[in-house]
Amino acid sequence: MTTPQRIPFINLLKEHAPFNAELEEAALRVIRSGWYLRGPETKAFESRLAGMLSVDHAVGCSNGLDALRLIFKAYVVLGYLRPGDRVIVPANTYIASLLPVTEFGLTPVLVEPDPRSFGLDFHKADEIMAHDDIKAVMLVHLYGIPCWNGDICRKWSERGVLIIEDNAQAIGAQAATPGLYGSRFTGALGNASASSFYPTKNAGALGDAGAVTTGDEQLAQTVRALANYGSDRRYHNIHCGYNCRIDELHAAMLSVVLDNLDSINLRRRHAAAIYDKNIRNTLITKPLAPEGCVCVWHQYTILCEHRDILKQYLEIQGVATDIHYAVPPHLQPCYASLRHSPLPITENIADSILSLPIQALDDDQLLRVADSINRFSI
Numbered sequence: 502m503t504t505p506q507r508i509p510f511i512n513l514l515k516e517h518a519p520f521n522a523e524l525e526e527a528a529l530r531v532i533r534s535g536w537y538l539r540g541p542e543t544k545a546f547e548s549r550l551a552g553m554l555s556v557d558h559a560v561g562c563s564n565g566l567d568a569l570r571l572i573f574k575a576y577v578v579l580g581y582l583r584p585g586d587r588v589i590v591p592a593n594t595y596i597a598s599l600l601p602v603t604e605f606g607l608t609p610v611l612v613e614p615d616p617r618s619f620g621l622d623f624h625k626a627d628e629i630m631a632h633d634d635i636k637a638v639m640l641v642h643l644y645g646i647p648c649w650n651g652d653i654c655r656k657w658s659e660r661g662v663l664i665i666e667d668n669a670q671a672i673g674a675q676a677a678t679p680g681l682y683g684s685r686f687t688g689a690l691g692n693a694s695a696s697s698f699y700p701t702k703n704a705g706a707l708g709d710a711g712a713v714t715t716g717d718e719q720l721a722q723t724v725r726a727l728a729n730y731g732s733d734r735r736y737h738n739i740h741c742g743y744n745c746r747i748d749e750l751h752a753a754m755l756s757v758v759l760d761n762l763d764s765i766n767l768r769r770r771h772a773a774a775i776y777d778k779n780i781r782n783t784l785i786t787k788p789l790a791p792e793g794c795v796c797v798w799h800q801y802t803i804l805c806e807h808r809d810i811l812k813q814y815l816e817i818q819g820v821a822t823d824i825h826y827a828v829p830p831h832l833q834p835c836y837a838s839l840r841h842s843p844l845p846i847t848e849n850i851a852d853s854i855l856s857l858p859i860q861a862l863d864d865d866q867l868l869r870v871a872d873s874i875n876r877f878s879i
């Protein structure tokens with residue numbers, strides 16, 4: 502009997518295989534062009550991204566965290582946000598969602614998630630909104646599951662609350678109801694959004710890259726200037742900015758990735774459907790996406806009270822898994838100051854979540870994972 506091959510958590514070469522020749526051609530085109538920053542590839546990538554999400558403006562930048570930092574810095578520069586302002590941030594997220602909030606002296610108000618879709622609990626947030634002076638809300642489409650409630654977000658927006666999306670994990674996902682600018686695509690639902698093209702994200706660059714998308718022209722211009730030392734034209738600096746630009750090389754390769762994103766996301770949606778249908782074990786709770794949305798399943802994350810034993814068991818079965826994220830931001834050493842009230846739903850999620858492999862897998866591999874999980878007992 503031969504032991505079946507280990508199922509890896511990530512295999513980028515397999516994902517790139519169908520369009521690898523196009524990636525190489527794009528890279529070579531840039532190398533041979535002699536133009537490496539702020540050129541035609543960046544322009545082409547930005548208009549592709551804006552078109553894909555049905556949003557007016559896309560500004561390429563260095564990475565997803567910088568995209569968030571540029572948005573917050575721009576709102577500070579434009580006078581919409583001031584140090585001390587209170588911002589709702591989901592407690593259950595990757596730390597990068599929170600870093601730009603505290604960086605600019607804003608006060609995060611951490612709100613618990615819905616335990617099945619992992620996104621912000623809108624009703625809890627709305628209760629806080631009723632008696633707290635909240636200036637902005639961060640929505641994180643965690644695991645590629647759209648986090649959006651059209652009625653509640655429109656109400657907040659009418660009160661002048663800024664809605665900022667962390668779209669790092671959800672590029673190509675669609676909410677059930679249109680956003681403030683009419684689009685249903687995540688990244689075009691709120692006032693501004695940050696996307697990440699970190700290599701393992703659904704639309705992965707071959708290195709770091711990110712983008713800000715927005716329907717607000719003034720914000721787009723400010724972000725563009727801030728990412729380029731704060732200059733609006735050569736040697737004329739209207740803001741104290743940064744250097745957070747995207748390279749021509751990454752922009753060119755990302756245009757190829759965006760052209761292939763539908764098939765990448767379809768493959769992940771197919772994999773999630775196989776897990777949904779085939780995983781049947783009363784010890785396991787499967788993720789539940791809000792009705793009517795299109796998820797792109799950056800992660801397929803299950804809940805199990807015996808998570809650590811399950812992870813070890815799957816490892817022995819030849820199935821690699823990962824935990825996103827084992828320690829929530831408020832329990833990180835750098836955020837000891839935020840630990841004033843317990844966040845039991847978030848903490849319980851962190852103790853019981855397990856992400857199954859979902860990227861670039863064939864049906865027989867997915868069925869093997871489901872079968873291994875179904876045979877798990879305690």
Ligand SMILES: *Cc1c(COP(=O)(O)O)cnc(C)c1O
Pocket residue numbers: 564565566567594595597598641643667669670696697698699709710711
């Ligand atoms: C990856 C990620 C980021 C940061 O993106 P980088 O490109 O890695 O800087 C921010 N928020 C979330 C939810 C992420 O998953």
